[in-house]
Amino acid sequence: MLDVSGLVAEYGPVRALDDVDVEVAEGSITAVLGVNGAGKTTLLRAISGLLPPKAGTVRLAGRDVTRRAPEDLVRLGMAHVPEGRGVIVELTVEENLRLGGLWRKDKGWLRTGLSRMYELFPPLAQRRSRRAETLSGGERQMLAIARALMSRPELLLLDEPSLGLAPRTAAQIVATLRTLRAETGLTLLLVEQNAGTALSVADRAVVLNLGRKVADDDAASLAADDRVRRAYLEM
Ligand code: ATP
Numbered sequence: 001m002l003d004v005s006g007l008v009a010e011y012g013p014v015r016a017l018d019d020v021d022v023e024v025a026e027g028s029i030t031a032v033l034g035v036n037g038a039g040k041t042t043l044l045r046a047i048s049g050l051l052p053p054k055a056g057t058v059r060l061a062g063r064d065v066t067r068r069a070p071e072d073l074v075r076l077g078m079a080h081v082p083e084g085r086g087v088i089v090e091l092t093v094e095e096n097l098r099l100g101g102l103w104r105k106d107k108g109w110l111r112t113g114l115s116r117m118y119e120l121f122p123p124l125a126q127r128r129s130r131r132a133e134t135l136s137g138g139e140r141q142m143l144a145i146a147r148a149l150m151s152r153p154e155l156l157l158l159d160e161p162s163l164g165l166a167p168r169t170a171a172q173i174v175a176t177l178r179t180l181r182a183e184t185g186l187t188l189l190l191v192e193q194n195a196g197t198a199l200s201v202a203d204r205a206v207v208l209n210l211g212r213k214v215a216d217d218d219a220a221s222l223a224a225d226d227r228v229r230r231a232y233l234e235m
């Protein structure tokens with residue numbers, strides 16, 4: 001589904017990502033792990049077009065999409081939920097969801113999509129007419145994910161969905177991601193600081209350190225790898 005090769009990204013003189021390869025199989029959940037500043041957020045931004053990479057290629061379902069604009073990528077089936085949620089707080093829950101479906105040509109989807117999102121995230125159904133600024137952190141995260149899902153992506157990039165949430169809320173969100181994958185075959189690339197949470201839901205994981213990939217394996221093997229855990233995962 002996603003094939004990233006030799007990706008390099010820089011912020012001025014700072015090289016934040018150096019020659020990174022990542023493959024994400026269709027229908028899989030892949031976690032991107034690593035300590036603060038490892039380059040995880042930069043990897044997602046370079047894939048989704050928010051930060052044009054200096055070198056390397058990004059292929060989505062076989063098509064070269066390197067340096068395509070984020071809105072083009074949404075049309076091609078890639079959605080990105082950035083760190084810090086990215087919902088529009090002045091709008092209501094339902095207005096945010098409708099915005100997420102704006103690019104869809106199949107207008108019948110809007111109604112189906114809204115009821116699907118309310119089914120997946122019941123707290124949003126109860127708050128559909130409230131402004132997003134009145135939501136709790138967990139509800140905002142649900143809204144950000146649901147809004148991205150309204151574009152009916154094949155690949156969802158998620159940056160730190162459990163950041164700042166109570167463990168119970170984080171667990172609920174992770175469980176919903178599992179349901180989604182099982183029901184829709186959605187492919188997920190998930191950035192997480194909390195390696196334990198990520199490895200419990202992911203099939204595979206890559207570990208970044210100082211912008212380079214230092215491990216790439218199935219999630220169970222990585223969780224059992226003491227060297228990687230001690231050196232890069234604070235587990
Ligand atoms: P975090 O969990 O803190 O978000 P991360 O693994 O996602 O960490 P990145 O945010 O990708 O790491 O940062 C990678 C490197 O790039 C770090 O050295 C960081 O200081 C640097 N960096 C990130 N954003 C910028 C920016 N806007 N300008 C300059 N340097 C940046």
